[in-house]
Amino acid sequence: MKKEMSAAAKKKRLQHLLIHAGLILVSAAFVYPLLRIFSVSLRPGDKLFSMDLSIIPAGATLISYSKLLKDTMFLHWLWNSLLITLATSFIGVSLASTAAYSFSRFRFPGKKAGMILLLSSQMIPAGMLILPLFLMIMKLKLMNTYLGMIIAYSVSSLPFSIWILKGYYDTIPRSLEEAALVDGTSQVGAFWRIILPLSTPALSIAFLFNFTTAWNEYLVARVVLFSAKQYTWTLGLFELQGQFITQWGMFAAGSMLVTIPVLCVFLYSSKWLISGLTLGSVKG
């Protein structure tokens, strides 16, 4: 018996070991490029290639960071990106949360077709949407504006957000809203006071999706924005790439700095990503 148990324990330990080894390998694959970029950002001069494998290179300096912040419009580009991204995320989540509520709770003609249409719009490659978006924004006379970017980003991430939120709303018992209606709220009040507070995990995911999509987007920005003053950081960083020389140090420093806002949003959102919010509401 004792022998059997120890064999089972050994097997379990081996399983744990293999799982952890796998996880460490995957983590390393993700972290390594980041460390290399960090290393490049600290190198004196614009040396991209080096035989030195240490993370902190010999003669490490913050000169690239300093030059990036002082000699370029990087902070301005970062601000542009932040403005567009936050506006996109809030507008996108607001529109998606109300649209998803309608899809989840009300019966109306074209409901099923609408959901399929939203899903199928996600199958179209992003590149194919560039031309229609360009034409739409041009006709709206919103070229080279923040608003043009916000509209383009909001609409393109709506379908996914609606699907995520609709799926979540479907799991919230209807009797909660009905109880709220009987208690004295309107339909909008029931949505605001009951459904939204219970949907924070799904809302957080939708917000993060909107945020990261808009923050890292390059193609649409390239088409819509054409003056350096309006650039987002993705366009701005490419300004550092010349025909004959690329300022790799500054490029890497910029790449490191743009991860900070995303990291902050992720860390802040994680507290909303809690499961089991509806526990205890109805008979389980």
Add this chain to the structure above:
Amino acid sequence: MATVQFKHIVKKFGDNLVLNGVDVDIKDHEFVVIVGPSGCGKTTLLRMLAGLEEVTDGEIFIDNLLVNELHPSKREIAMVFQDYALYPHMTVEENMNFALRLRKMPKAEIGARVTEAANILQLNKFLKRMPKQLSGGQRQRVAIGRAIVRKPKVFLFDEPLSNLDAKLREEMRVEIAKLYQRLNATIIYVTHDQVEAMTLAGRIVIMNHGIVQQVGSPIEVYRKPCNLFVAGFIGSPTMNFLTGRLSSADGVSVFSNESVTLPIPAFVLPQKEALEGREVVLGVRPDDVLVEHPGGEKLSCKMDGVLEVCELLGHRENLYLKVSGQRLLATVEAFFNRSPGSAVSLCFNYQNMHVFDKATGQRISE
């Protein structure tokens, strides 16, 4: 408190007719239980009164006010849901005072009402807890508390005990009965459990297939079921039914089928109803099947049967009998002390005999 009237209520979901002309008048301070099998339309009727379902046709009045188009929040009703429907992100206290906060009631008044309800329902200890930290019975008490603090015109209960275990259900049934005595409110209570209906109701509305079958006090519907459905639905164990024909012999109505031949006294079936050859169903409750106990009192006009199975329930015993091919259930005092296969003598208590027309299912006996 208030009166409630359902006038010729019709409800359709697409082509599916769920309620077909329901007419019920509920008096002020009355405890009415709507009972029926699953899918009979009882919950739909309650939800229509609450404003959670649209009325296809007909009118609903609360305190003589037509409420068909009135939003649920304006109807001055409170509802206790089958699955509790507590707001999971609010504490017990917040759940209970939610409706009062919406009405912007003064804080002192809100506090007083919540404390009063918590005292009644013994929830004082749990006011700061979240719903997930409570047991099923406590959650249901919170749901009831949420209704009480509102002081509504009408309380609606939608199968509030169906999710609780048998012991807790019994306890909560008593709690609800006490609550009614204390609040003296108009209560409409939906259940499929006839024990709840019989024990709680001032009046019972029995429904089947979207139609009201009978409205009456518990004892009325038990003693004088108006049709075969009510006779079979109310009472546990269910009534024995014997199908046969009526005939008359020497001025007395006689019921007969392949198994039994029984004279029917005139006080059960007036002569005018005893049409020659009419097909009828005779109904006898298990309590009214009298079985001759060994060494006990001798019965008159007895039938001979065979005991098939005994079920001891504690102070009572169910006897499954066979009388010439006809199966009957008798409920007698424990302990009958006869083994299965034994011959037994039995007769019916004619005082409580029911006769129904087989074709229409309607009661024809007195």
